[in-house]
Amino acid sequence: MLEALLDFPFWRPICAALSLGLLLPIFGRNLVLGRCVLLGLAAPQITMLGIVVAFNLAAMQWIGLQIFQDEGKLAILGGLAAGIPTLLLAGRLGASQRLVEPVLLCVYLGAGSATNLLLAAGPVGEPYLRDLLQGRLLLVSEGALLALLTFVGAGAGICLFFQRRLLLVLSDPEYAQITGIKVARWKQAQLLLGGMATGMAVAVAGPTVTFALLVLPALTSAMLTKSLNAHLYVSCLLGAVGALGGFALSLWRDWPSGDCVTGTVCVIYAAALSYARRKEC
Amino acid sequence: MITLENAVIGYTIPLLQCDLKIAPGDFVLVGGPNGAGKSALLRTIAGLLKLREGSRVQRFGQLGWVPQQGILRWPLPVTAREMIHLGASAAGPWWKTSRKAEQHCQTIMAEVLEPGWIDRPVAELSGGQRQRVLLARALATNPDCLLLDEPTAGVDVKSQALLAEVLGRYQSERGRAVVLVTHEPNPFLPNANRFLQVASGQLTPVTSNHWNQETATHNGAPC
Numbered sequence: 264m265l266e267a268l269l270d271f272p273f274w275r276p277i278c279a280a281l282s283l284g285l286l287l288p289i290f291g292r293n294l295v296l297g298r299c300v301l302l303g304l305a306a307p308q309i310t311m312l313g314i315v316v317a318f319n320l321a322a323m324q325w326i327g328l329q330i331f332q333d334e335g336k337l338a339i340l341g342g343l344a345a346g347i348p349t350l351l352l353a354g355r356l357g358a359s360q361r362l363v364e365p366v367l368l369c370v371y372l373g374a375g376s377a378t379n380l381l382l383a384a385g386p387v388g389e390p391y392l393r394d395l396l397q398g399r400l401l402l403v404s405e406g407a408l409l410a411l412l413t414f415v416g417a418g419a420g421i422c423l424f425f426q427r428r429l430l431l432v433l434s435d436p437e438y439a440q441i442t443g444i445k446v447a448r449w450k451q452a453q454l455l456l457g458g459m460a461t462g463m464a465v466a467v468a469g470p471t472v473t474f475a476l477l478v479l480p481a482l483t484s485a486m487l488t489k490s491l492n493a494h495l496y497v498s499c500l501l502g503a504v505g506a507l508g509g510f511a512l513s514l515w516r517d518w519p520s521g522d523c524v525t526g527t528v529c530v531i532y533a534a535a536l537s538y539a540r541r542k543e544c
Numbered sequence: 545m546i547t548l549e550n551a552v553i554g555y556t557i558p559l560l561q562c563d564l565k566i567a568p569g570d571f572v573l574v575g576g577p578n579g580a581g582k583s584a585l586l587r588t589i590a591g592l593l594k595l596r597e598g599s600r601v602q603r604f605g606q607l608g609w610v611p612q613q614g615i616l617r618w619p620l621p622v623t624a625r626e627m628i629h630l631g632a633s634a635a636g637p638w639w640k641t642s643r644k645a646e647q648h649c650q651t652i653m654a655e656v657l658e659p660g661w662i663d664r665p666v667a668e669l670s671g672g673q674r675q676r677v678l679l680a681r682a683l684a685t686n687p688d689c690l691l692l693d694e695p696t697a698g699v700d701v702k703s704q705a706l707l708a709e710v711l712g713r714y715q716s717e718r719g720r721a722v723v724l725v726t727h728e729p730n731p732f733l734p735n736a737n738r739f740l741q742v743a744s745g746q747l748t749p750v751t752s753n754h755w756n757q758e759t760a761t762h763n764g765a766p767c
Contacts, residue, residue, distance in 0.1 A: 292620070295619050296618075296620050424639070425638060425639075427629075427630060427633045427638060428633065428638040430630055431630045431633060431634055434618055434620075434622075434630070437590075437592055437609070437611065438609050438611070438631065438634070438681075439634060440591065440592065441590045441591060441592065441607050441608075441609040441691075442606070442634035442635060442685055443606075443634075444634055481620075485619065485620050485621060488621050489621050489623065489664075489665045490622065490623045490663075490665070491620065491621065491622050491626050492626070493621070494620055494621055
């Protein structure tokens with residue numbers, strides 16, 4: 264049975280799409296609750312820049328040749344090295360109560376331009392990076408899938424285990440602080456986990472798949488549900504439907520998987536928005 | 545329970561200089577005009593606002609916090625029951641709710657909320673109902689001192705009376721302290737045993753009559 268399943272040509276992309284769809288909304292939910300929706304858009308873009316920088320450094324022999332030979336490992340290294348500090352720094356920026364959103368928007372746009380400029384410089388591994396930008400679900404290797412499941416799965420498990428405290432700290436930090444909870448530490452821990460998941464997801468599936476599944480399912484679910492528990496389940500369900508639907512569309516039409524997943528999730532969001540508006544009227 | 549010594553309170557500029565001691569069983573009403581520093585005083589007591597140099601603050605026991613209603617604009621859906629359970633989890637271990645804490649939550653919910661809307665989303669509740677949810681959440685941690693910032697703003701008379709009744713019981717039966725900031729004459733007057741007026745950078749103890757009169761004056765009532 265297992266052998267038959269492993270012989271099925273699309274088992275890796277389906278597993279990757281399903282795990283990203285089910286797990287990323289758990290991190291996205293924390294970002295929405297902490298009012299950091301824009302960070303969910305900026306972090307994958309900055310992570311992608313980190314990956315491109317890692318490829319450029321490797322081409323210049325800055326990072327050992329051994330790592331450079333495996334593009335997947337190099338992408339993961341670059342993704343984690345950029346994703347984790349990005350979220351932690353954004354958290355510090357938010358804590359200092361400066362205007363976070365304009366800064367994030369500027370960094371997001373800057374990271375997008377820098378990524379394209381570095382790609383134009385023609386680093387070694389350029390085809391891999393172009394695939395990654397368009398979504399790389401179909402090309403996920405067994406090693407990458409295992410790494411994805413380990414990092415993102417462990418991060419999501421920790422978020423769920425600590426969810427009551429995280430929900431309290433993110434939704435009402437003042438109340439949490441007054442009751443004696445170390446708010447800053449919990450926020451940093453949540454951002455560290457989010458950075459890890461974002462870094463790994465971008466390195467394996469690409470930035471478009473990541474930002475489509477990180478925040479949009481949580482935002483869509485907020486319009487359809489009435490309680491925190493229902494919100495969690497519906498977010499994960501919508502993420503999984505969006506990821507699998509997008510992947511199926513990309514196979515059927517032979518379109519880039521990243522854009523298909525993003526398009527599917529956006530259509531679901533638009534449908535939910537229309538439903539919510541009608542209900543209000 | 546709470547002691548402020550030589551406290552200079554304010555955001556960017558000092559608003560208020562005061563010494564204050566709050567003991568168990570105190571029910572303190574703090575009044576004064578807008579911008580005088582009432583909320584800043586409450587936030588300082590809560591530890592949300594840092595004191596300036598030379599000031600000292602001592603706090604003992606668990607604090608409860610009832611903020612203004614604006615905090616309820618959550619980006620995600622949450623029911624009244626979920627909000628109260630989340631609030632209660634702050635006082636206990638993060639991995640579980642003990643049976644005792646669970647029972648306490650049930651008691652508080654039965655006392656403060658109505659069964660019909662416990663499982664409704666907070667966003668769909670009226671102003672008075674939301675204020676009761678915030679009060680129940682604060683009481684669920686079983687605090688030694690309860691701090692309330694304008695709890696009657698936008699709340700109808702019936703809900704105001706219920707808030708006053710619950711707070712009165714909490715203070716008299718359990719011997720806990722209550723510090724309540726308001727700028728309207730309100731139903732808490734019979735419960736209160738200390739009255740403070742914030743004006744011209746000073747915190748002054750006054751009588752209940754004087755407090756009531758001053759508060760009415762700030763609200764534009766004829767003297």
